[in-house]
Amino acid sequence: xxxxxxxQALMKSLVREGVDTIFGYPGGAIMxxxxxxxxxxxxxxxxxxxxxxxxxxxxxxxxRLRGKPGxxxxxxxxxxxxxxxxxxxxxxDSIPIVCxxxxxxxxxxxxxxxxxxxxxxxVTPITKWCFQVTKAEEIPExxxxxxxxxxxxxxxxxxxxxxxxxxxxxxxxxxxxxxxxPTRKSDIEPDFTExxxxxxxxxxxxxxPYMLIGHGISISKAEKELKEFIEKSGxxxxxxxxxxxxxxxDHPLYMGMLGMHGNYSTNKLTNQADxxxxxxxxxxxxxxxxxxxxxxxxxxxxxxxxxxELDKVxxxxxPIHADAKRFLTAITPLMKRRDHSAWIKQFKALDxxxxxxxxxxxxxxxxxxxxxxxxxxxxxxxxxxxxxxxxDVGQHQMVAARYxxxxxxxxxxxxxxxxxxxxxxxxxxxxxVGDPSREVIAIIGDGSFQxxxxxxxxxxxxxxxxxxxxxxxxxxxxxxxxxxxxxxxxYSFVHMDNPDFNKxxxxxxxxxxxxEKREDLxxxxxxxxxxxxxxxxxxxxxxxxxxxxxxPSGANIDDIRIK
Amino acid sequence: MKYTITIxxxxxxxxLYRIAGTMLRKKINIEELHVKEVDSKRHLSRFTITIFxxxxxxxxxxxxxxxxxxxxxxxxxxxxx
Numbered sequence: 001x002x003x004x005x006x007x008q009a010l011m012k013s014l015v016r017e018g019v020d021t022i023f024g025y026p027g028g029a030i031m032x033x034x035x036x037x038x039x040x041x042x043x044x045x046x047x048x049x050x051x052x053x054x055x056x057x058x059x060x061x062x063x064r065l066r067g068k069p070g071x072x073x074x075x076x077x078x079x080x081x082x083x084x085x086x087x088x089x090x091x092x093d094s095i096p097i098v099c100x101x102x103x104x105x106x107x108x109x110x111x112x113x114x115x116x117x118x119x120x121x122x123v124t125p126i127t128k129w130c131f132q133v134t135k136a137e138e139i140p141e142x143x144x145x146x147x148x149x150x151x152x153x154x155x156x157x158x159x160x161x162x163x164x165x166x167x168x169x170x171x172x173x174x175x176x177x178x179x180x181x182p183t184r185k186s187d188i189e190p191d192f193t194e195x196x197x198x199x200x201x202x203x204x205x206x207x208x209p210y211m212l213i214g215h216g217i218s219i220s221k222a223e224k225e226l227k228e229f230i231e232k233s234g235x236x237x238x239x240x241x242x243x244x245x246x247x248x249x250d251h252p253l254y255m256g257m258l259g260m261h262g263n264y265s266t267n268k269l270t271n272q273a274d275x276x277x278x279x280x281x282x283x284x285x286x287x288x289x290x291x292x293x294x295x296x297x298x299x300x301x302x303x304x305x306x307x308x309e310l311d312k313v314x315x316x317x318x319p320i321h322a323d324a325k326r327f328l329t330a331i332t333p334l335m336k337r338r339d340h341s342a343w344i345k346q347f348k349a350l351d352x353x354x355x356x357x358x359x360x361x362x363x364x365x366x367x368x369x370x371x372x373x374x375x376x377x378x379x380x381x382x383x384x385x386x387x388x389x390x391x392d393v394g395q396h397q398m399v400a401a402r403y404x405x406x407x408x409x410x411x412x413x414x415x416x417x418x419x420x421x422x423x424x425x426x427x428x429x430x431x432x433v434g435d436p437s438r439e440v441i442a443i444i445g446d447g448s449f450q451x452x453x454x455x456x457x458x459x460x461x462x463x464x465x466x467x468x469x470x471x472x473x474x475x476x477x478x479x480x481x482x483x484x485x486x487x488x489x490x491y492s493f494v495h496m497d498n499p500d501f502n503k504x505x506x507x508x509x510x511x512x513x514x515x516e517k518r519e520d521l522x523x524x525x526x527x528x529x530x531x532x533x534x535x536x537x538x539x540x541x542x543x544x545x546x547x548x549x550x551x552p553s554g555a556n557i558d559d560i561r562i563k
Numbered sequence: 564m565k566y567t568i569t570i571x572x573x574x575x576x577x578x579l580y581r582i583a584g585t586m587l588r589k590k591i592n593i594e595e596l597h598v599k600e601v602d603s604k605r606h607l608s609r610f611t612i613t614i615f616x617x618x619x620x621x622x623x624x625x626x627x628x629x630x631x632x633x634x635x636x637x638x639x640x641x642x643x644x
Contacts, residue, residue, distance in 0.1 A: 120577065125584045129632045149632060185636060186629040308626040 001172040006136030006162065007036035009173050010100070013143035014044065019071050021045045021062060021433055023055035027075025028115055030102025032167035047433065047462055050454035052079050054426035056086020057452070059097040061390065061430030064413045065438065067221075069096040069150045069158075070430060076102045077115030080161070081122065085420055087157045088126040092417025093242060094215060096155035098146050105165040106134045119161050128156030136169040144179035153187045154306040155219060186307055189322050192330070199301045199318050200334040202275045208343045209235045210273035210298075212258060212287075215242035215416075216280015216305060222325035223247070223409045226279075229328045233335040236344050238266040240281050242416045245406035249385070255347045260286045261398040264358075264549045265350035267560045271295060272346070279303045280324040283313035284417065293556030303327045357562045358548050363403065369542040370518055372399040372471045375525075379441070379469070380404045382525055387439040388413060390431055392424035392448035395477035398547045400443045422451030428466045429459055439467065439529070446472040446498050456508040459534050467528050468536040473543050474498055481546045486553075501538040512536035564618050565594075565642040568625070570610040573633040574600050581631045582610060589624065591616060607635065613642065 004012075010033055014022075022044055026034040037046060049055040052074040059070030074083050080101040090097045104113040120132050129149045133142050139162065146158040203209050217226055223246050230237055230253045237247060238255045241262075247254050256263030258270070267289075270276075276298045281287070283302075288294040291313060302309075302316035303324060310319035320327060362373035376399055379387075385407035391397040391414040406412060413431055415423035428442035449470050459466050480494040505512040515524045515537055528535045551560045572578045579598065586593065595613035600606070616624065621639055628637045 121580070124577065124581055125588070184632070186626070306630070308623070308630050310626075312623060312626075 001174060003170045004173045005032065005036065006133075006139050006166045006169055006171070007032040009136060009139045009171070010143065010162070010167075011036050011040045011044070012173070012175065013140050014071070015040070017143065017147045018068065019044060021047065022071045022073050023047045023049050023058040023062070023430060024073030025049055025052050025055060025075070025079060027079045027102065029076035029104055029164050030073065030079070030167070032164065033073070033100070033102065033162070045433075047458060049426065050457045051452065052082030053085050053422065054429070054452055054455045054458065056083045056097065056099065057089065057420075057423050057426035058430030058433070059099075060086065060090050060093075060095045061413060061427035062434035063095050063097055063430075064427075065388065065410060065431045065434035069098045069147055070434070071098050071100065073100045074102070075115065076104055076119070077117045079115075080119040081117050083159075084122060084126070087123055087159065089415050089418040089420045089423065090157035091126045091128065093415065094155050094219060095157070096150035097157045098150050099157065099159040101159060101161045102167070103132065103161045103163045106163045107165070109163065119159065123159050126157070127159050130159040130161070132161040132163070133166050134163045136166045137171040139166065140173070140177060141179050145181060148181050153184075189305070189326070192320050192322055192327070195318050195320050196330055196334070199277070199320070200331060202299050202301065202318070203233060203235070203277060204336045204338070206275035208273050209233075209275045209277065209340065210270065211235045211237040212240070212276060212278040212281055213237055213243040213246055214240040214279070214281025216324040217243055217246040218410055219280065220305070220323050220325040222280075222328050225325050225328035225332070227251070229332045229335065232332055232337055234338045234340045235277065236340060236347060238262070240284070240287055240416075241401055241414065243281060244401055245409055245411035248407050249405045250407070253344075255344075256351070257401055258287050259284075260551045260553075261402065261547050261549065263351070263402070264354040264560060264562055265347040267549070267551060267557050268350055269346055270557050271297070273298050275299045275301070277301045277303070279327065280305070282309045288313065289551045289555055289557035289559070293558070354549065354562060362545070365518075370515070370521055370539060371545060372396055372473075372541050373403050375469065375471060375521065375539055375541065376400050376403040376443070378522055379525055382529060383439060383441075387411065387441050388431055388435075390414065390424045390428035390440060390442045392442070392444040393419045393421045394445045394448060395473075395481065395545065395547050396443050396445045396471040399471070421448040424448060425452050425468065426455045428468070429455055429464055432464045432466050433462075441467040441469060443469050443471060445477060446470055446474060446496060446501075447476045449501070450498075453504065456505060456510060460508045460510055464534060465532065466534050467531070468534065469528070470501060470536070470538045471541050472498070472501070472538055473541050473545065475543060477545070478547070480544070484544075484546065501536070505536045510534045510536055512538065515539045564621075565613065565615055566621055566639045567642055568610070568612045568614065568628070568637060568639045570612070570628060570637045571601070571635045572608055572610065572631070573635070574606040574608040575633055578608070578631070578633045579610070581633065582612070582628060585624070585627050585631065586614065589620070591624070
């Protein structure tokens, strides 16, 4: 046994968990930890963000590409509260991150001490687990448990709050100590042999079966198993926003995206299915539209790793509490080879309608200002669908989701559940650190960009080759669209008098261009993609573009509007 | 409908807060509450909570409560009139 400080024990515990990167920001109540980190500079890369929200989103982006929990670190009080939006975001989208916050000394807890915030009280409803460490000796087990909980079952964010005295105190550290945590009762996946039989029976006899996939496919790394299942069963598939890129968009059985701004066919035909197989998705309200008008006649097989998701929104005919990969591996051998081409033809017919009403005009415009859609189309062509698109929240997010032709898994990272504007720039930064071998391109609206643009400083300092495209329509476009369609064109506070983004980016010494004309767009994208380091394009797009199709809020999914 | 929920959990600070928070999200009022350590070796506590809730929400609430890491087991029964 050796006597070491809580801070040193934290470093050893993080290394043991395989942590190689921390996104963080120091401050008073976490200084002993930063002092210990100084000795670990060769083993742990600390990336100094410009705002703690950026640390949390960067940890999310890192996790999405690295496949293990990202780590965000902040001091007490405002440092910790600045993490909150990122933590809530990770909770909604099931992203494993571990947040470590400093806290005032135990003796000062509850006294309104300088930079004291009751962060455990604040984050309890938005974390999978959180814990306050007040003694140094609690650190090794707390950290082991934090990583275990964040990454097992349905993943999610965890926060460990460490009081300053616990960072400083010495204790007998046992480097050989092993921590194991039994599977929680509600995480034990029951045997599904019986349900599997019933599901197979339903699917093999279905006239118009339909598979809905969500984030669960990518989380359980079941992309290969998904492909094997659909290729054997011939069942057409549609994806939620977070399920995108789990299946290549050129797969003949991939029908498109679900949801409020998903495809026309995928939404319109949902209620025509007689058997629905939903795997790793949670029937979000953006997917279902009005729940009472959703799947009124279909038999539903719902597979999810989180038991609480089963029967939460839709009462399933066959609820199956299981990991997506385990389920797909088990069901594929039992499926009959079937051909559903007549059913798939119905999708293709509606796709043609969508293309005529929406796609042709916005993807290949001949005149007027640049459109968001054509920018994404050209980007997709030039990158051959191989880049990682990190989208922020708003119209540009939906356009990127609709038109980028994803070829590889884990290629679309966005804030789906919480819809956090400001997500993309820091998340792209984290994603690039998570997998430097991939081309990471942030697609950001002008509104979203101004929520976290300070992270350009981090990108510059850490020399991260993050490519940034601002789809700049000088408006909060999605809100403007709703005001146009549902609030009688009463445009209430949606216009933005923007600063010169090129000058701002110049200030951060990041190469950049302004793109205003259609004829300049392709060459500018070439230069963006050819750049070795970070590069930013401010693309001025049409001011009053609307995203269609659209399921109006509160409407039935069948009432999706094409224009 | 009036229900009694019984929850077995780790005897740890914050567990009541987590359970109450799960109810607050659905704006459920707690009518009666009792907490006691029932197993000192395993540090387990038992919560007995009485609430009013629509019957179709009860099973969903229990599953949400069982998501709390500190909770070992939760169940409910309708209270006789």
